[in-house]
Amino acid sequence: xxxxxxxxxxxxxxxxxxxxxxxxxxxxxxxxxxxxxxxxxxxxxxxxxxxxxxxxxxxxxxxxxxxxxxxxxxxxxxxxxxxxxxxxxxxxxxxxxxxxxxxxxxxxxxxxxxxxxxxxxxxxxxxxxxxxxxxxxxxxxxxxxxxxxxxxxx
Amino acid sequence: xxxxxxxxxxxxxxxxxxxxxxxxxxxxxxxxxxxxxxxxxxxxxxxxxxxxxxxxxxxxxxxxxxxxxxxxxxxxxxxxxxxxxxxxxxxxxxxxxxxxxxxxxxxxxxxxxxxxxxxxxxxxxxxxxxxxxxxxxxxxxxxxxxxxxxxxxx
DNA sequence: ACCGTGTTGTTGACGTGTCCTCAAAATATG
DNA sequence: CATATTTTGAGGACACGTCAACAACACGGT
Numbered sequence: 001x002x003x004x005x006x007x008x009x010x011x012x013x014x015x016x017x018x019x020x021x022x023x024x025x026x027x028x029x030x031x032x033x034x035x036x037x038x039x040x041x042x043x044x045x046x047x048x049x050x051x052x053x054x055x056x057x058x059x060x061x062x063x064x065x066x067x068x069x070x071x072x073x074x075x076x077x078x079x080x081x082x083x084x085x086x087x088x089x090x091x092x093x094x095x096x097x098x099x100x101x102x103x104x105x106x107x108x109x110x111x112x113x114x115x116x117x118x119x120x121x122x123x124x125x126x127x128x129x130x131x132x133x134x135x136x137x138x139x140x141x142x143x144x145x146x147x148x149x150x151x152x153x154x
Numbered sequence: 155x156x157x158x159x160x161x162x163x164x165x166x167x168x169x170x171x172x173x174x175x176x177x178x179x180x181x182x183x184x185x186x187x188x189x190x191x192x193x194x195x196x197x198x199x200x201x202x203x204x205x206x207x208x209x210x211x212x213x214x215x216x217x218x219x220x221x222x223x224x225x226x227x228x229x230x231x232x233x234x235x236x237x238x239x240x241x242x243x244x245x246x247x248x249x250x251x252x253x254x255x256x257x258x259x260x261x262x263x264x265x266x267x268x269x270x271x272x273x274x275x276x277x278x279x280x281x282x283x284x285x286x287x288x289x290x291x292x293x294x295x296x297x298x299x300x301x302x303x304x305x306x307x308x
Numbered sequence: 309a310c311c312g313t314g315t316t317g318t319t320g321a322c323g324t325g326t327c328c329t330c331a332a333a334a335t336a337t338g
Numbered sequence: 339c340a341t342a343t344t345t346t347g348a349g350g351a352c353a354c355g356t357c358a359a360c361a362a363c364a365c366g367g368t
Contacts, residue, residue, distance in 0.1 A: 006273060011281055014289060017296045018280070022176055023222065024303045027326095032306075042354070061316065068177065073355055075318055080353075097316045097363045119160060125306055126172070127165055129298040135168060137291050142171045144283040149178045152186075152279055181356090196324070215346065227325055229348055234323075251333045251346045 025125055032121045037114035042077050043086060044118065047103070047111035050087065056103030059092060063101055086110060179279055186275045191268035196231050197240060198272065201257070201265035204241065210257030213246060217255055240264060 007015060030041045039047070049066040050056050058066075064074045078101055081087045086107035092098030103111075127135065161169060184195045193201070203220040204210050212220075218228045232255055235241045240261035246252030257265075281289065 005277060007276070007281075010289065010293070014293045014296070015276060015280065017293065017300060020222065021296050021300055021303065022180070024300070026176070028303050028306045030326095040353075064316095068174065070356075071315095071317060072319085072357075076354075079318090092316095095316080095364075097361095099317060121306070122161070122169060123159060125303045126169065126299060127161075129302040130295060134291075134295055134298075135164065137288075138295055139164070139168045139171065141284060141288055141292055141295075142168065142175050144288075145280060146171060146175055146178070148283040149175065149182050149279045152182045152275070184356095194323075224326075225345095225347060226327080226349085229346095230324075233348085249334075249346080253347060 028125060029118070029121055033114060033118055036117045037110060039110060039114050043081060043084075044111070044114060046074075046077060046081065046101075047086065047107060048115075050101065050103040051108060051111045053103075056108060058101055060099040060101055081107075182279060183272070183275055187268060187272055190271045191264060193264060193268050197235060198265070198268060200228075200231060200235065200255075201240065201261060201268075204255065204257040205262060205265045207257075210262060212255055214253040214255055235261075 026041070033039050033041060033044055045067050046063065049063060050058055060071075060074060060078070064071060067074075069077075078087060078089065082089060085104055088102050088104055090100040090102060092100050130138065180195070187193050187195060187198055199221050200217065203217060204212055214225075214228060214232065218225060221228075223231075232241060232243065232253075236243055239258060242256050242258055244254040244256060246254050284292065
């Protein structure tokens with residue numbers, strides 16, 4: 001392998017800006033969620049697809065697909081949320097391996113209270129500072145990077 | 155407070171794309187680092203400013219400022235890295251509260267081996283898919299979002 | 309029916325990140 | 339000088355994420 005291609009000045013700057021945005025945006029949103037609704041980011045991520053499912057009921061595998069998590073991570077998080085009364089676990093009639101996850105009344109109350117405030121925060125930090133043309137451009141940029149990252153994992 | 159301003163179709167799509175990129179890019183890079191160099195992302199983040207400091211020596215507070223971490227997180231991580239022999243802790247002559255962090259020979263070897271491979275991965279996932287104009291646009295977009303997130307935390 | 313293979317979910321170990329508290333030392337204030 | 343206040347770092351408790359191992363089940367072909 002030959003000489004490394006280092007980042008030029010602009011690239012190093014943009015790369016640092018991206019990492020700062022990643023860190024600050026995530027922490028700003030997690031803190032807003034916890035402060036205003038008592039939910040963690042992980043709670044919220046699971047509550048959204050559950051609240052959209054019929055009867056607030058989803059098979060664990062499906063839920064995992066919705067959020068793009070590994071099975072282990074999902075299992076740990078569901079157990080934590082069950083302890084806090086946000087969801088319950090039930091066995092699956094169709095497939096004896098499966099586990100069904102059901103949103104509790106308390107869980108639905110929590111997500112419905114949290115969602116508007118959270119969306120407002122996403123707006124303020126992410127979309128409000130951009131023009132409509134800039135959102136178009138951003139979509140195209142992120143799409144290209146997602147393709148590249150996807151190829152990385154093969 | 156009135157009706158919530160929900161995200162429109164494009165906004166929801168872009169927001170999800172951003173979160174996917176955040177997740178996949180981070181995990182791709184962390185896995186590449188660990189596989190090729192035996193370092194975690196947290197290790198790498200601290201080793202970079204340490205390797206650039208004179209004598210590989212930095213005061214803990216300065217190191218925290220470089221990477222933008224809280225003191226507690228930094229303290230935990232330094233202790234873990236000391237156990238693995240990447241750094242050592244020394245007392246600070248100027249300020250008896252202070253702690254100095256020094257890169258070990260083994261730590262310098264590790265970061266110097268890891269850096270070229272890591273930069274190459276950043277290139278493949280982040281910069282190679284973009285034209286030079288697109289990098290310009292991205293810098294401007296991220297800048298605006300960083301400003302907005304910064305205002306959030308006041 | 310049987311066997312091999314893939315899928316689904318759980319579990320334990322470990323590294324990581326945040327919150328909170330504590331103690332020591334430096335610094336500001338009266 | 340004496341007393342707050344702030345700064346710095348350590349450390350415990352807890353939530354989170356990944357990995358590897360495991361058990362139970364589904365499904366295909368024979």
